[in-house]
Amino acid sequence: MVIIVYPANGEVALCHLALEAVMPLWKVYHPVGAYTAADKHAFAQRVTELYAILPKFYVNVVFREVPKESFYIGGEPVDNFIRLTIVQIARTLPDERKAWWLERIHEVIAPFVKDRGFDWELHIDETPFDLWSVQGYQPPPANSEDEKRWARDNKPSPRTHA
Numbered sequence: 001m002v003i004i005v006y007p008a009n010g011e012v013a014l015c016h017l018a019l020e021a022v023m024p025l026w027k028v029y030h031p032v033g034a035y036t037a038a039d040k041h042a043f044a045q046r047v048t049e050l051y052a053i054l055p056k057f058y059v060n061v062v063f064r065e066v067p068k069e070s071f072y073i074g075g076e077p078v079d080n081f082i083r084l085t086i087v088q089i090a091r092t093l094p095d096e097r098k099a100w101w102l103e104r105i106h107e108v109i110a111p112f113v114k115d116r117g118f119d120w121e122l123h124i125d126e127t128p129f130d131l132w133s134v135q136g137y138q139p140p141p142a143n144s145e146d147e148k149r150w151a152r153d154n155k156p157s158p159r160t161h162a
Helices: 037-050 095-112 145-153
Strands: 002-005 013-016 025-031 060-066 081-088 119-126
Touching: 037 060, 037 095, 081 095, 095 119
Parallel strands: 025 060, 081 119
Antiparallel strands: 002 013, 025 081
């Protein structure tokens, strides 16, 4: 899988990561030419800000251009549609916060989707925490000293606390 990474110098770089290394993972399927490199960077930064309580390296955003002849809704080709799939693992939402979270997501994507006149759909999958690893490490519990270290270092490392 190819993941877009934006180093501090602002250049776009690509790296290969195993699926186990992503959380949350946003996949943005969009028409060809819908976004410039700068648009993608801004979009990915907004998504990362949405997950401010997590280590930044947990947040992955993949943009996939889809030509009109490869994107169908109801059996008809479309070129004005954005499909977002979101996989969340590090945190799950209690039922009473799900509507609020969808509102937050809609606010974040609006400048890149709704405000540009695209039609869209999204869904969120929540993967069980115990079915997740990052570079072979079992992620630490939420708000633990190990997770705080991961956030500070912006990378995974062996646990030092039980």
